[in-house]
Amino acid sequence: MVRPDDADGIAAAWRRERPGTPTESIGVVTRIWQIGKLLADDRARVLAELGIDRGTMDLLSVLRRAGEPYELTTRELTARTLITAGAISQRVARAEAAGLVRRTPGGAGRRAVTVTLTDAGHAEIERTVDRVLTREVELISGLPAERRRQLARELSDLLTDLTDRLGPPARTEI
């Protein structure tokens, strides 16, 4: 197995090939993407074993976290998630077909549709969430608690700064 280029190697290659290329961001940006992909693929594997996909788990998670009575409008779901309204509509349709949520017209807004967790959906997320989060804690356990908290703070500062620069569209997951 070829050892993939590390971020430092990529930056060095650009400077060698094109002296003057601005490379200061690569050490952070590339690694964020690499780590994100490793974690995302691992979660997909865990969920595949449980017979559920990421989109559905994301949906059920948001509803479960909202607390009793476990319902939100489509608009609220869109605002709390990283994806578009159309994708939410499709995710909800799939979850509804699987009996995990229920759609009922009427609710808060003008023409809102309320999405509610069914008992089956509630059971599904209970079955899943600890498995997923326990696995994740295990994955980052190489980082001692204090360094983990420090990293979280630094990422929080970066995220806040980016959000200010780019407008608000950075949303949730799990």
Next chain:
Amino acid sequence: MVRPDDADGIAAAWRRERPGTPTESIGVVTRIWQIGKLLADDRARVLAELGIDRGTMDLLSVLRRAGEPYELTTRELTARTLITAGAISQRVARAEAAGLVRRTPGGAGRRAVTVTLTDAGHAEIERTVDRVLTREVELISGLPAERRRQLARELSDLLTDLTDRLGPPARTEI
């Protein structure tokens, strides 16, 4: 615009709804995904203005960084990228149709296909790379140089640790 849940809010919601849920990873993992998505969407916007897509830029970047004579086999491309061999095949086919690369049978390995940057492909990546990287440096300029380097080191440690735990499949981009 509804303010999205922040990672701390998500962790707090899980602890409120399900005391005992392991939430220590959320502050790092969720933020990694959020930051990654903000940066990826921004890059997609920059590239859309330049009339090129992320996959193509990624391909041209890897070839350009390889240095003269700007060619790699499909297998090497797969090893240096975050995607599957099938996707590489499709990306190369698209780039070839656009005249940006050339495929020639034969090369290093057993039955290798060599992918070479054409002059048009070379020009395309020259036109693009500074724009993309300059934008990225600007985006993370809220982080002073020393903190940026420290964050890069911490991410590097985390990535190394994750790669060891999960096997080697963490690859490149840009």
Next chain:
DNA sequence: CCTCCTACGTTTAGGCCTAAACATAAACCG
């Protein structure tokens, strides 16, 4: 009231990816 406008969802077309099936050159081996 009636019309227009705006908020809210859904549907559709298309893109790109993954996983798996497929094709085949080259090497291995009895």
Next chain:
DNA sequence: CGGTTTATGTTTAGGCCTAAACGTAGGAGG
């Protein structure tokens, strides 16, 4: 040597997403 395995790529089927077109309920304004 000739059959079998292995390394490489490509193709195909299907999934999920985005962007944009499309419906339509309720207000707002005249």
